[in-house]
Amino acid sequence: MKYHKIPDETVRRLPIYLRGLQYLLDKSQKSVSSVELAEFLHVSATQIRKDFSYFGDFGIRGVGYNVETLIKQTREILKLGGTRGAALVGAGNLGTALLAYPGFGTYGLEIVVVFDNNSTKIGKQIDGAKIEDIGKISELKKRGIKLAIIAVPAEAAQDVADKLVAAGVNGILNFAPQFLSVPKKVKVITIDIAMELGRLPYYI
């Protein structure tokens, strides 16, 4: 099935819907209305109907959406079929926490290689992954790894990003509190933890 281009803001909400729907399915709920889902996820029902309308119009008035179908279509749109390998750069506290983080599997992601520049860490195993020399990032291309996670200090992040892009990586999840300059074809999602916390005071 082909879909129209979906706005970034909708793409951002789809994994949130996916998590909520999965929760309902685990509780054996077969169908859900946009109003019910809205209440549950604290998003407006209008927004939910609009977002799902990009998939084609398959909610039934008075009955709602079939939970299982909606999960299947959402996963398909997000291209979450199969498993993709990702590289992690930085084996400090944050990198170690990420390696131990449950739930990557839900989204078909697996950290298959870890890079660090600390010679005392290189060669060691953490959570089943071997830490390799950061100089070997260039080998990602021949290993076919296109996704990477940056968990290095801010001052090292741009250099790491440049090396990743040169090695053919086109999707980066960036945890460094640093704006990354990359070519337009490369998608960067920056998780700036302080920035997220920075949104909270507005609401309280």
Place this chain on the structure above:
Amino acid sequence: MKYHKIPDETVRRLPIYLRGLQYLLDKSQKSVSSVELAEFLHVSATQIRKDFSYFGDFGIRGVGYNVETLIKQTREILKLGGTRGAALVGAGNLGTALLAYPGFGTYGLEIVVVFDNNSTKIGKQIDGAKIEDIGKISELKKRGIKLAIIAVPAEAAQDVADKLVAAGVNGILNFAPQFLSVPKKVKVITIDIAMELGRLPYYI
């Protein structure tokens, strides 16, 4: 200055603009057009103009926005003046990484207390903060702490959230891969790392 109610999606983008503007100010740039900012932050210029229009109309056609004024107003809207204390629950790898994370200060946030349920950790200091018994969460009310960060395993997160809400916390930054059910007056921002990475395949 009073502002109109601003949509959540705009509030979400304001810290992104703030970071970009701060970067420009650090490079001594005095003014910026929406087109230039759009190019720089990979957001559409129309979106930027629309978001800033909630502040009142102070961009000057052909000249752009004054960088310093825009920073000041954005910080004011986000209520980022002064310093607010936050509690961190969970002193594992992720919690430790968060404590060492630079940049909270930029957003006027300071982790002033850490809670854990591991008796071998309680009483120890990490990064200048003392780890206290999780049973003492109820004391947050009398200490006037309204913000909290949850960095505990998924299965413990709801219980911790309930305790935080009972102790008067009304803003939670949640790192557990777990949907949290809280009263509507409490704002939860969940950072589900896998979920963020789950958006990447769509783009690549």
